[in-house]
Amino acid sequence: MERHQVGVYLGALVVGGVVGLVAPGAGPGLERAINPVLAALLYVTFLQVPAAELVRSLRAGRFLAAALTVNFVVVPLVVAAMFAFLPDDRAVRLGVLLVLLCPCVDYVIVFSGLAGAASGRLLAATPLLLLAQMVLLPGYLYLFMGAELSDVVAAGPFVEAFLGLIVVPLALAWLTQAWAARRPAGQRVSDAFGVAMVPLMAATLLTVVASQLPKLDDNVGDVARVVPFYVLFLLVMAFAGRAVGRLYRLDVPSGRAVVFTGATRNSLVVLPLALSLPDPLAVAAVVVVTQTLVEVVGMVVYVRVVPRLVT
Numbered sequence: 001m002e003r004h005q006v007g008v009y010l011g012a013l014v015v016g017g018v019v020g021l022v023a024p025g026a027g028p029g030l031e032r033a034i035n036p037v038l039a040a041l042l043y044v045t046f047l048q049v050p051a052a053e054l055v056r057s058l059r060a061g062r063f064l065a066a067a068l069t070v071n072f073v074v075v076p077l078v079v080a081a082m083f084a085f086l087p088d089d090r091a092v093r094l095g096v097l098l099v100l101l102c103p104c105v106d107y108v109i110v111f112s113g114l115a116g117a118a119s120g121r122l123l124a125a126t127p128l129l130l131l132a133q134m135v136l137l138p139g140y141l142y143l144f145m146g147a148e149l150s151d152v153v154a155a156g157p158f159v160e161a162f163l164g165l166i167v168v169p170l171a172l173a174w175l176t177q178a179w180a181a182r183r184p185a186g187q188r189v190s191d192a193f194g195v196a197m198v199p200l201m202a203a204t205l206l207t208v209v210a211s212q213l214p215k216l217d218d219n220v221g222d223v224a225r226v227v228p229f230y231v232l233f234l235l236v237m238a239f240a241g242r243a244v245g246r247l248y249r250l251d252v253p254s255g256r257a258v259v260f261t262g263a264t265r266n267s268l269v270v271l272p273l274a275l276s277l278p279d280p281l282a283v284a285a286v287v288v289v290t291q292t293l294v295e296v297v298g299m300v301v302y303v304r305v306v307p308r309l310v311t
């Protein structure tokens with residue numbers, strides 16, 4: 001399934017789109033299924049993020065510094081350069097900010113490995129990248145949206161989504177890892193859940209698109225207009241990531257890993273936050289999922305291009 005995950009994800013998005021268009025009345029029912037499916041997916045995703053590797057990641061000083069620089073210095077600057085040109089719709093802008101400001105911690109490992117990158121180093125750094133984005137995201141959102149943020153985002157649902165769909169699955173995943181490290185039964189459970197990543201991702205994409213598409217109404221044009229920004233982001237980050245790798249004098253596999261971590265975004269983790277927004281801002285969730293569609297196709301290109309770009 002991992003070898004064919006791109007096709008599986010694209011198929012799920014297409015099926016979700018067809019369901020959303022043909023049976024818009026099913027939207028409310030499907031929307032109630034999002035949180036359980038998403039919680040299961042995030043648990044499985046976090047299960048792949050090794051808490052035990054956090055200490056080891058701190059020892060890879062130059063690589064870790066490069067990964068943090070590209071994600072939390074370069075990416076915000078790139079997003080800032082694009083921000084003024086985004087559609088004026090607040091929900092669309094918020095969706096773009098949510099998804100572009102957070103680095104990926106899951107399938108980036110698979111794609112980077114296919115391109116000959118140091119996926120092991122990237123895997124070791126994922127716990128720190130995940131924790132850093134959780135801490136920094138509120139500050140970045142405030143910097144971009146200012147006082148407007150409090151007008152459009154209610155703190156209560158945002159905090160509830162963060163705790164229920166991110167903190168709890170993360171804690172359960174790391175407890176499962178601790179169990180797996182001590183007991184064969186725990187390892188069997190961890191392995192069994194590990195194979196569910198791709199089908200759960202497909203189910204999440206299908207459910208989200210099918211339930212949110214009927215809400216687009218007059219926002220279809222705005223959502224379509226963000227696609228070029230996502231493509232531009234992938235293009236810019238390929239060269240920006242290469243520049244950061246050279247700045248820190250990384251070897252070729254590590255330099256490729258920096259390119260991948262700078263380009264891939266964490267749509268799964270921010271999706272619960274987008275879904276927690278009030279109905280007038282519901283299109284933000286579709287904006288987040290749209291980025292996933294563009295990125296999955298982009299990663300197919302990256303796997304072929306990055307080995308030639310970073311040599």
